[in-house]
Amino acid sequence: MMSSNYMNLVLVSTLLTIVVSGSVEHTVLRGVPAAQLSKYVSSKPFSCLDGSSTIPFEFVNDDYCDCRDGSDEPGTSACPNGRFFCENKGYVGTTIPSHFVGDSICDCCDGTDEYETKIVCNNTCFELAQKTRAEHEARRALHEAGVAKKMEIIKQSVVIKADREARLREFEQSLEKLESELKEKEELKNQAEIPENEAKEKHQKIWEEQRAVREAIAHDNQMREMFAELDTNNDSLVSIEELQKHTELDTDLENEFTAEEVRTILGADAVNFDDFNITVFDQISNSYKKLHEPIIETPVDVNDVVASTEAYLKQNDEQGQEQHHEEEISEEQEDEHDFDQHETPSPVATSLEHEKHIHDDTVPEYDDETKRLIQTADHARNEYHDVERRVHDVKREIEDLKRQSDVDTGVHGEYSAFIDQCYDYEEREYTYRVCMFKDAKQIPKGGGGEVIVGYWDSWVGPTTNKYLKMKYSNGATCWNGPARSLTVTFRCGIEHKVVDVREPTRCEYAMIFETPSACDETIASGTQHHGHEEF
Missing domain, CATH: 2.70.130.10 (Mannose-6-phosphate receptor binding domain)
Incomplete structure (x- = not known):
């Protein structure tokens, strides 16, 4: 076992750096922060800081890396993963990689990382401390000014919150009243719309009945006109030969309009006025065209058409009654007479060009009573919709206020x-x-x-x-x-x-x-x- 004197000699030679200045010597354990000095005790073995191994204390700072974490060489560059602590007195201590030690570059502001080199490092710790203090003061002043404004925001947020809550209560009370008023206005509106709708329906029904009469007259006139035009020999019959002239009715455009095709339309070799009205007219009315050029006539008012038609029918009725008192006539004459009763005389305006006057879809103006009922209902509707809009606006205000209340604006409302x-x-x-x-x-x-x-x-x-x-x-x-x-x-x-x-x-x-x-x-x-x- 080594003597204590020998151990002391080894520790002095390997662990301590002797700095000679005249006749005074200083011993320094370099690269170790003050917080870890208790782990570097020269009187007992050193345990690597990562716990990987324990070594004799003389192996610390011997310029040879024994610990995996490099903690045994805090003052040398022996370990690639070692750390060197710069004390930087007057400033702030920092830690640098140990391989920066002795590389002829001053990394510590006090220059302690270059203690073994001939490089003379200027101590810049004082200047850095002054600069840092100035930065700290500028930062502190900025935060001081900002906090003053922040306090104003927080104070204002309390006022805003109280005002928001008060407005919310007011809007909720207003909404309750408006919803009650809306129900009343809706009831008044519904009551006013009942007679209005009845009057409108009555007006519509009368107009539709009148239009149906006009359309029936127009249909009858069109049919009479078509029968008269087709009956070219005036025998009160439309025959195959007469209808065959209208090739536009041929659905098979590739062949001629045959007699058989015409017979299919007529249902017989010839049809009288009544059969033509029942079975033929609807089949051909959409495709039928006149053989001659249409005559340009002066537009006739529908009322004139109706009056002329009714007068003509009345005249025919009177003539029919007189003929019953005359002598018996032949069957052929009776048939001719039967057709004469249905034939429309030329002065009556029944041409297809007048159909647009017969089918007038413009609804006539409402009568004064209906107008009054509509005006009353419009007033009730306007009042209802006005209150409805106000309800909607108040609901939107309430939603906005609640949304603002739900926003997380910070612990004290600073945002x-x-x-x-x-x-x-x-x-x-x-x-x-x-x-x-x-x-x-x-x-x-x-x-x-x-x-x-x-x-x-x-x-x-x-x-x-x-x-x-x-x-x-x-x-x-x-x-x-x-x-x-x-x-x-x-x-x-x-x-x-x-x-x-x-x-x-x-x-x-x-x-x-x-x-x-x-x-x-x-x-x-x-x-x-x-x-x-x-x-």
Whole structure:
């Protein structure tokens, strides 16, 4: 076993660096932060910090890597994964990779990483400390000014919330009254529409009956005219030879209009007026054309047509009664006489050109009583619809107020100023518009439709303060890609404004938004603890 004197000699020679300045010597264990000095005790073996092994203490900082984590060489560059601690007195201690030690480059502001080289490192810790303090003060002043505005927003949010609740109660009370009034107006409207509808139906029925009479007269006149034109020999019959002249009735256009085809239409070799009316007219009326050029006649009023037709029929009736007192005539004469009773004389306007006058579909004007009932019903309907619109408006106001109440605007309502507010950010090709708690859009400057980047989703900040980020999701789908989305990161600022928008990942946008609502009271008061990562 080694003597204690020998052990002490080894420890002095291997663990301690002797710095000679005149006749004074200093011993230093380099590269170890103060928090870990208790683990480096020269009087007992050293256990690697990862627990992988235990070595004699003289192996620490012997420029040979014994521990897998490099913890046995904190003051040398022997271990590729080792860490060297820069004390940086007057500033903030930092840790650098151990292979930076002795590389002739000053990495520590106090230059302690180059203790074994001839490089002279200027101590810049004081200047860095001054710069850092200035940055800290500027940051603190920014947060202080922002917090002042944030307090105003919070105070105003309390007023807004109280006002919103009061308005909500008023609208709900108003809605209750309006819905009761709407029921009354609806009952009055229904009562007024009953006699109105009855009068309209009566008017419509009378008009339809009159139109049916006119159409019947027109049909009869058209049929009489067609029979008279077809009966070219005036024998009160339409024969196969007479109808065969109208080849437009031939449905088989490839062959001639044969007698058999005509007989199929007539149902016999010839038909009299009554049979023609019953079986033939409807078959041919749509295709039938006159053989001669139509005569251009002066338009005749439908009332004149009706009057002339009725006068003619009355005259025929009187003539028929007189003929019963005359001598017996032959059967052929009786048939001719029978046709004469149905034949329409030429002065009566029954041509097809007058059909548009007979089939007049214009409903006549309502009578004064019906007009009065319609006016009364219109007034009741207008009053009903007026109250209905007011009910709709009040319901929309209530929905808006409830929606605003449901929005999470922060623990103290610090983001309440954002409700129903939109903010734009201009870049080269697009304008990005975020409407808080609603949606975000990308608007092309060169024209074209706007694109929804996302709809308001939730707060997604860190667990320490979720209100530092918000998410907009389920935007328009990218071409062969995912749906667009936007993450808004808030940071302290004097005004509400977007300061940057980027697309770090395809279809996933990132926005930086400055606002007093994100300012921190602890930073403003200067009580926040700053670790070295702050610098």
